[in-house]
Amino acid sequence: MDCIFCKIIKGEIPSYTVYEDELVKVFLDINPSNNGHMLIVPKNHTLDLNTIDSSTLIHVMTIAKQMKKLVEDRLHADGVTLLQNNGIAQDVKHFHLHVIPKYSIEQTILPVEEVLKKLKES
């Protein structure tokens, strides 16, 4: 299969991984609309909201909750937008939920390596 997200999940394409468990991988968008813009992607290939099973969807939202807290704590985000595209609005044809941090003061877009470092430092 020629799915870029499946390749990222298998490790065939490197990614800036923020979080990973048995069901999902979370990595930074390489073309972020804001610092900390990340994608939550189920590991089993599924197209969109029509095809994703409900238990995986619940898990995706549970992780979104954790990622919201993470960007608030580590990046001092003032808000978060969750975005999920389907059909003609969908770029990569593998379900993904965008987590896009929002800031009250406009931020310079930092290199993703730098953002990942901030997210991972303890």
Ligand SMILES: [Zn+2]
């Ligand atoms: Zn896929």
